[in-house]
Amino acid sequence: MATSTPPVSCGEATTATGLPEIADPGKVAPRDARELSKSFFDRLRVLEEGTPEYQYARNTLIEMNQSLVRFAAGRFRSRGSGEMEDVLQVGTIGLIKAIDRFDLTREVEFASFAVPYIVGEIKRFFRDTSWAVHVPRRLQELRVELAKAKELLATRLDRDPTVKELAELLDLPEDDVVEGLVATNGYTAGSLDMPAGDESHARGSTRTFADVVGEDDPAMEKVENLHALAPLLEQLDERERRIVRMRFGGEMTQSQIGAELGVSQMHVSRLLSRILTRLRDGILVDG
Incomplete structure (x- = not known):
């Protein structure tokens, strides 16, 4: 027995699948979309997944039912309009999941089936990103x-x-x-450019949290110096690097270093002075 085709607000042409050819599914009225969706779901379950016909039916269902996404997203409008575009995109993911899992044999309206999926996806978005x-x-x-x-x-x-x-x-x-x-x-999170306290704001002060919160880490200069020293140490010869390691790595005295090298403590002092001057000058040039 032949089945009747629901009215289409944008043309009566049909595709090779026997489904109405809808030029702009996004403009289909919600009432028409409900009726048309039944036909598209009926064909979708017999079409082979991945074929152009299947993709047409699925994509048309997604676009026709965007009104469900807008309806669900409206519940979250108070969260901030700046995120509404993201909310609509996330809601569409929920719509797609609903389309892929919907079964006409359950005799449940698609809208009733899809809205919980859409809302759930949006709630998950806020939970994970807020x-x-x-x-x-x-x-x-x-x-x-x-x-x-x-x-x-x-x-x-x-x-x-x-x-x-x-x-x-x-x-x-x-x-x-x-x-x-x-x-x-x-x-x-609050901005560091916010006024630092109600009293400060009441007095018209321009002090912000950036002015009163935090300070320079004294260890940062040490880190920068160590970073700058690395290539300078590579320029020393093996004997000079050994002296630096013994004095500052091994914390040996000048006398102990002299005994290790077979030279006097005075000679070690002159060597260290020359090495440190060279390193210090190198850091100042790099700075």
Whole structure:
């Protein structure tokens, strides 16, 4: 018995697969997309995967059902419009997974089947990318539990709860609660260009966190000097390098070095002075 073809809003031509030829699937109205999807899914399950006909049916389903992605993504609009393009792309991945796993014989509307896949993919995206500093998944999940517990206890106690109270409510060791609270700081990151404190901002001060947080590491200059010394040491002859190793690597005295080399302590002193002057001059030239 012949089956009727659902109405197509953009033309009645059909492809070699017997499916409607849709010039711009993305412009198909959601109501028409629901009806057309049934025909495309019906053909998709009998077409050979990888063939042009299969790809046409699958790609058309993806484009026709983008309205489901936009609907699901709308739930997350409050997270920030700057990420909406990424959210739509991630939601499309969920849509594709739903298309590949959908079975018409289940007698379930595709929209009802697909939306949980799309939403799940978007939630996974936020869970994995919203943290400014990467922390283990266990601590990411603990952050959510801690937030709920803090809100509950704050309402009940009319004050911020202590670590001990949070631990008792969640039935967790206090160390785990502390670890979770510390990890929460990695959820967002502030700019070093932000004003350094409310009082500073109120006074109109231009001091930022970059001005008051952190300082030069004194060890950095040592690292730079050691890096610059490496090629200069290579320019010394074997005897000079040996003297440097004994004096600064082996921490030998000048007398001990003289005894090792068979020369006087005074001669070792002159040799060291000449070597160090050469190295120092080399660093200053490189700087």
